[in-house]
Amino acid sequence: MRIPAFLFTFLLAPCMASAQDAMLNERAAKDAVQRIVRHSGLQPGFTVVENLDIPTAIAYIKGKQRIIAYNPGFMARVMDSTCTNWSAISILAHEIAHHLLGHTLDPGQVHPGDELACDHYSGFILHAMGATLEEALATQEVTGDPHGTHRHPPKHARIQAIRQGWEEARAIAERREPEPFHVHDAFRFVVRFTGDANTYYVDAEDRLVWFNNLAEPIQFGRLEQFPNKDAKYRLSWNDEDFVVDGREVIWKRTATGMQMKVGTMSVYARQ
Template identity: 40%
Template structure:
């Protein structure tokens, strides 16, 4: 047990070296401050690395991130927009000040555990940055893991008492809600360990506040929009949604910086609408041929799952995002200009209705007008890769999609695009699985595996059966090089899988 945690992280305030620029993509930080587009990272202190290793050891999970000291305001969980790497960034002076103010090393550990929780729970893979719901999840994770490490409940609450404000913000809940979340996580850990639960202190007994919505308008609902979808409204025509409208607009605005780095410009300010729980809403959007579009949806804090469907002028489904999340994204590069239809499905809303926001971003496509990267993109002539992401959609395939999205982001920054679709399948522990593909030129195949897999290998064979390349490293992201045009077969070897079967995914990237 680490109940004393003696002098851990004292070196956090010492100078660091090896300065490197970091392009900030999606991020969650400790207090909701807006981050600069680029910050500078430094080699972390040994004690900071040791603290993060201890936190991950007590979770039983493998770290999927790197810790760096940086010129940030406090502490942040970040995706590097240039490389797709997951990072935990911390300000050394901030950490020193927190320790002095609370007179406890545990305060700094709880901050790092909070940011680590964002990565382990996939929050940084969701565009839009910090939101009250995910901040409470990270707070609860911090309380849970600190109890397992040997901290007292008072130790786990020290940093939040010292830093958080009672008012909160649109991205971070008030202090009372955050203290309650940490306490809940701490007591959950005690319960699982068979220990009697601690008594919550007076300032940590209030549950997170439940937002109260305005009553529904008295005006009757319009006719079903499937028969006559209205045009996309301008900002002046958007109905007044109060704070809920502000929540979805704020999340859409957060996409501007990330998508701008990829060459996208927003073409539709925002479509904001109120959708009843389990109901659908349709509207139209005019798209131009030869332009690549990224269409993003968001929903308010009482919504945990909204889906998005895109239909072409003939009514055929072009793309959809039906993942269990609150930020659906669809993509298309139209072959001809026309009026498309977007349909939002409010899958999970904690109240009678929730607000959604939808924005569209565009950039010039290549001369062919074909889709570039994307799960539903059509491969350029001569490239045949993937099975469309497979037939199953579940938590394991969602993990694969998230990891391949990071690969797409990374290779796009290097001037490469995905061709074909995602290849997704299952392999028994210790087993092998082959799939074939055709490439019209040199490229790279990237493999990933689900959360129960810790080591998967990839072998590449040409049309004659000759081994061309392999990645047999002890990791879960194998990469092989396609030397040129031709037909190939890839063999996936599930070297380490903690269950009977694990999912794998693969994607092909070329110039």
């Protein structure tokens, strides 16, 4: 019998002795922030506080103080389900990046690309601190949203941003240039999913890509020709499979076998 991945995580949790000290108290959180800041070569200048009224973690400015607030229950749950304390470090590193990149100066603005920049930083700093790629990605693997929201980009893009940051730090440590990802600019199709504000493209090599705010391509999946009249293409997106019909509609088969319309894929030239 194949055990679903989520069940495996559940069976294994709490899987480490560290799960007992997984309640991230303020001292541990402050210590973690100090360690992250030390690895960035900057002087620490953050106020770290517990806050039960926020759902996750947040960076904001109050007066002249740069504050990082976190919900200890949320942190404990993430550390418990990822089985690693690196997940707490990556969340704090992400919040530190919001301050360092100036995002907290204008809290009213929402730029999903800002999230990716902070994810990139968390991957970078976690490598510098000695985390493996899996440890750097652990938080996103359990908390990411597959289709993204108004404020947060889709999980796959966030994982890719962390991976890029981690790889970049590794390349620097090994004194070599990171390898760029090339996209064939002659796009074939434009892909949009219902309820997802992002636009995706199918390039000339049938790769499904998305661009972050730095115009860096991130591959989400592939397009395949389907030898079938009703379903022209198969679109693999992350770890899901969709079917595209002759009228440019993207369909998904639900668990009950029903077909559900989930987006459109139109020819690029017609845009």
